[in-house]
Amino acid sequence: MARYKDYNYKQTKLLPVDFAEQILPGSFEYTLNYLVDNELDLSVFESRYNNDETGCPAYDPAILLKIILAAYARGFTTSRSIERLCRENIIFMALSADSQPHYTTIASFISNMKEVIQPLFVEVLMVCGNAGLIGEEMFAIDGCKMPSNASKEWSGTHADLTKKQLKIDRAVRRMLKRHREEDASDSVDPDVRQRDEQQIKKLQAISRKVKKHLTTTEEKLGSRGTPIKSNITDNDSAKMKTSHGVIQGYVGVSAVDDKHQVIISAGAFGQCQEHDLLEPIVQGVKDNLGEEYIEKARLTADSGFHNKNNIEFCQSENIDAYIADKGFRSRDPRFKDYKRFKPKLKQNKYFAxxxxxxxxxxxxxxxxxxxxxxxxxxxxxxxxxxxxxxxxxxxxxxxxxxxxxxxxxxxxxxxRQISVRIGEVKHPVPNLLKQMQEKIDSRKGRHIYSQRIATVEPVFGNINTNKRLNRFTLRGKTKINAQWLMYCMVHNIEKIQHYGSIE
Ligand code: SF4
Incomplete structure (x- = not known):
């Protein structure tokens, strides 16, 4: 018969834990700890606290910032999971000096990051710059659409939402009428009545919410001045098409330097078209790294950013830009055998x-x-x-x-009438779109543009997959922007961990 070693759960073991020893050199936590303690100016948080004479001491922002960014780096996004990590994980115990903040404290700290995140992001970027991680040769801009904490079902123009609200009111009136009839004929089923009453309460609450939205918010207008869809839960978000279907959310846009894929400017925007987002991101690069960077580095962006205004803007800022148009691949002979890039031939029934x-x-x-x-x-x-x-x-x-x-x-x-093309209009001013097409179709243009994917796409892969940010968890543009910048900051701290030198 087999014999096994004896065990007993009713015993105690004391383990000596030195918190400082838990944060090992070379790890993300070590880099983060060093940066927060030595490089970041945390005085930006001071205006939040007013407890110098009365009230209990607050958690140190350095502790909260460390545990939140470390949790983001490990793919934990919620405040409750961060609180649990501080109770159960020895590295988080060490980072938080075993202070164990409540999840509401963590949540409130995150949602107030909107006021202080930009200077902190720039300070981390400066550390990247001093460590030689920014190449100043090429930067790529791209966006990543993600759903947010709002339902697309509650999106619509004011006319759509008014229609929905009237429909809900009609449904409530119908149910109340039925109840009156049942009361009169004494045929009330108590279970059904209870369910109906709950449903009526729910519908009335929704109707009030829609009414409040319609009376307190202005109709959103598109670039052509026509009404566009607003959302009653998060009016800053937008309904947008993605490769995974239609979502209600934001687009997180980043400019990434090609040397070590450091994010040099970032922002989140509640609009489906990326056309208007190039300018604010380039402005962010200028503010963060100065005019010299823009003058030296080339810009690459995909067809989402291709329009006349953006090309004009790049020209006025003296930026050597490579912005592809939608037909770029189908003109490229290297893709001539790819079915998806072949120009679609119209099956015309009639003589063309x-x-x-x-x-x-x-x-x-x-x-x-x-x-x-x-x-x-x-x-x-x-x-x-x-x-x-x-x-x-x-x-x-x-x-x-x-x-x-x-x-x-x-x-x-x-x-029968037909039009035969006999020539081109000679423009008195150069046709910028055509010039960009020629630039991107040139051998040099193709070579430079081909580096775009390898520069910017892995950054989104890291944030979306490794860090598990596949939806924004807050509401409102400023908070979403802060959340996106925090993840971009985590990405840059990882770059310092891998390629920088921290004493
Ligand atoms: S243009 Fe007139 S004549 Fe010529 S093919 Fe067409 S229908 Fe016939």
Whole structure:
């Protein structure tokens, strides 16, 4: 018969724990501890506290900052999990000097970070700069859309929300009417009645919330001045399309230096289009690292940032920018065999202009039936191109056997019309979009742009996957911005841990 070693749960063992020994050199916690104690100016927190004469002492912001950032680095995002770590994990006990703050203290500290996060982010960035982690050769800008603490079901224009609120009120009235009828006929089922009453209370509370939103907030307007969707829970957030479906949330945008993927500027924005976000992020780079950085480094950004205003802005700021347009890959011969980048050919039922033969020398056009068309409007300008407009003779088209392949309806007053491109408009000022296209299609442009993905995408991978920030947990733009900057700060502290030198 087998024999096992004896064990007894009813025993006590005392383990000596030296907190200072728990924070090992080379670890993230060691770097964080060093930075908070020696490099960051925590006097920014002082205005929060007013307990110098009365009230109990507060938790030291250094302790709270250390445990929160260390928890974020390990993928713990909630205040309750951070509180638990301080009770159960020896490294967190050491970082917090065993002070064990309550989760409400941690939550309140995080939601008030909006006032102080920017200077702290810049101080960490300065440490990265002094450690030689910023290359000043290229920086890439990109955004990452994430859901926030708001439901997309409660999004809509004021007209949509008014309709929803009236529908809820109608449902409540219907239920109340049914109750009156049941009372009169004495056929009340107590269980159903109790459920209904709870439902009525719930619907009335929602209706009040929608009404309050409609009376206290202004209608949000888009860039064209038309109403866009607002949200009754978090009106700063936006409904946006992502590769994983439609979400209600924010886009976290970052500018990343290519040498060690240090984030040099960041911000969170509640808008689905990234077009307007390049300027504030570049302004952030200027504020954080100075004009010299912008003058030296090239900028790369994907097609989400490609528009005339952004290219004009980069030109006015003397930035060597490489911003790809949507058709960039389909023009690149290296992707010619990739199905997804092949230009989509329209399956046209009817004869296209390419099926007509045009002679530039004689300025004549013949249709697939071999009939000559007449020049109805010469040299007409559409967009950046010049066209000749031709028209079939009515009699030819009426009697044509190919008519059904050429025209949607039998001709009544005019024959088939087509436009043939004959040239380009010569712009008095350079066409910036075209110039950017040529720049990015050049060999040098392709080489520089190809570094964008390897620079910025791993940063989002680290924050979203390793740090598990796959949704913002706060509400309101300023708080979300602070949360995004805290994660960006954690990312930069990791860079100092891996590539910097901390005594
Ligand atoms: S319908 Fe008119 S334009 Fe078209 S093929 Fe016939 S003749 Fe030519």
């Amino acid at each position: 202009p390419a099926d007509f033969s045009f002679s530039k020398e004689t300025n004549t056009c013949h249709c697939p039936a071999g009939k000559k068309l007449w020049l109805s409007t010469p040299n007409t300008v559409m967009g950046d191109h010049i066209y000749h407009r031709f028209e079939g003779y009515l009699n030819d088209c009426r009697q044509c056997t190919l008519q059904q392949r050429c025209m949607r309806k039998p001709p009544s007053s005019r024959g």
